[in-house]
Amino acid sequence: xxxxxxxxxxxxxxxxxxxxxxxxxxxxxxxxxxxxxxxxxxxxxxxxxxxxxxxxxxxxxxxxxxxxxxxxxxxxxxxxxxxxxxxxxxxxxxxxxxxxxxxxxxxxxxxxxxxxxxxxxxxxxxxxxxxxxxxxxxxxxxxxxxxxxxxxxxxxxxxxxxxxxxxxxxxxxxxxxxxxxxxxxxxxxxxxxxxxxxxxxxxxxxxxxxxxxxxxxxxxxxxxxxxxxxxxxxxxxxxxxxxxxxxxxxxxxxxxxxxxxxxxxxxxxxxxxxxxxxxxxxxxxxxxxxxxxxxxxxxxxxxxxxxxxxxx
Numbered sequence: 467x468x469x470x471x472x473x474x475x476x477x478x479x480x481x482x483x484x485x486x487x488x489x490x491x492x493x494x495x496x497x498x499x500x501x502x503x504x505x506x507x508x509x510x511x512x513x514x515x516x517x518x519x520x521x522x523x524x525x526x527x528x529x530x531x532x533x534x535x536x537x538x539x540x541x542x543x544x545x546x547x548x549x550x551x552x553x554x555x556x557x558x559x560x561x562x563x564x565x566x567x568x569x570x571x572x573x574x575x576x577x578x579x580x581x582x583x584x585x586x587x588x589x590x591x592x593x594x595x596x597x598x599x600x601x602x603x604x605x606x607x608x609x610x611x612x613x614x615x616x617x618x619x620x621x622x623x624x625x626x627x628x629x630x631x632x633x634x635x636x637x638x639x640x641x642x643x644x645x646x647x648x649x650x651x652x653x654x655x656x657x658x659x660x661x662x663x664x665x666x667x668x669x670x671x672x673x674x675x676x677x678x679x680x681x682x683x684x685x686x687x688x689x690x691x692x693x694x695x696x697x698x699x700x701x702x703x704x705x706x707x708x709x710x711x712x713x714x715x716x717x718x719x720x721x722x723x724x725x726x727x728x729x730x731x732x733x734x735x736x737x738x739x740x741x742x743x744x745x746x747x748x749x750x751x752x753x754x755x756x757x758x759x760x761x762x763x764x765x766x767x768x769x770x771x772x773x774x775x776x777x778x
Contacts, residue, residue: 477557504568511572520636520645522573522581527629529569529585533562533592534625555593562589609691614669616691619660626656627695634699643707647717650699654721657692661728664737670776677773681733681766685726692725720755727751727758733769736776 486496515521566589573582609616620627630649637646673680700718704711731740731748740748744765751758 477561507568508572515576518642518645518648520633520642522576522578524633524648525569525573526581526585529566530588530592531626532565533589536561536565558593559590562593565589609694612687612691614665615660615688616657619657620695623656623659627653630656630699634702638702638706643703643710646699646703646707647710647713650696650703650714650717653695653699654692654724657688657695658725658728661688661725661732664732664739667737667776670736670773673777675777677770677777680773680777681730681769684729688725688729689722692721696721723755723758724752727762730762730766730769733773734765736769736772 489496489499511525514524518524563586566585570582570585573579573585609620630652633649633652634646637643637649670680673683675683696718700714703714707714727748731744734740734744747761751761
């Protein structure tokens with residue numbers, strides 16, 4: 467038991483050090499992140515439970531999805547190699563419990579004890595298996611012509627898209643437009659996540675385009691591929707909730723604008739990630755769309771100048 471305790475302490479210190487470095491690279495003081503993150507989590511949780519009666523189901527699904535993301539075989543093999551089989555099982559159990567702990571505590575506050583039991587059981591059960599579901603999903607996609615963001619991202623997060631489609635079906639079954647709109651927005655954020663990480667500069671250098679031509683190409687491809695995933699949901703929403711057709715059209719329009727803005731921002735500091743200030747500004751622009759025009763006017767030339775180094 468002493469060895470297991472020591473292994474846990476060592477691993478937690480190691481993970482904290484890695485997280486601290488990533489936060490510093492991102493321009494965030496770790497102590498500030500550790501203070502604000504719980505407050506943000508609580509605020510989002512209250513908002514979710516206020517907005518929809520299906521919050522418990524979404525909460526549990528999202529928590530389990532987080533568990534699935536850390537159970538890939540390569541990661542597990544690495545831990546086994548350094549800690550041994552017995553310590554590995556203990557370590558994975560504790561790690562999974564820590565991941566679901568914030569969800570469990572909030573569900574206890576909401577008196578959702580069945581969901582608490584399901585989450586704790588899932589955390590312990592999934593610690594026994596490799597859960598890298600995306601690794602086993604090899605299938606053709608309509609995104610192969612212009613790699614790589616949608617092709618790789620969709621395969622990795624395909625279960626999330628299926629979950630969004632399920633929520634859309636549920637919204638139709640119970641006549642709940644808000645749930646359907648949530649599914650729609652979930653797909654938009656899913657596609658935006660494909661562009662969250664900067665690629666290797668080589669994948670920019672291979673394009674024989676000007677910087678503006680490169681950005682135009684990236685935006686057109688992204689909007690076309692987004693349409694493949696989003697238009698079916700849009701058609702279902704407008705058919706079954708025709709009284710909200712203008713809201714659906716507005717949401718679809720903003721989806722294209724937000725994705726293109728993210729692509730422009732991605733190359734402002736390429737190949738580095740955006741700074742905290744730029745992320746905050748982009749978020750504020752998303753919350754207040756008219757601000758996005760002025761933000762793009764300011765940052766588009768910066769992205770062009772930055773890309774010229776790799777395209778010229």
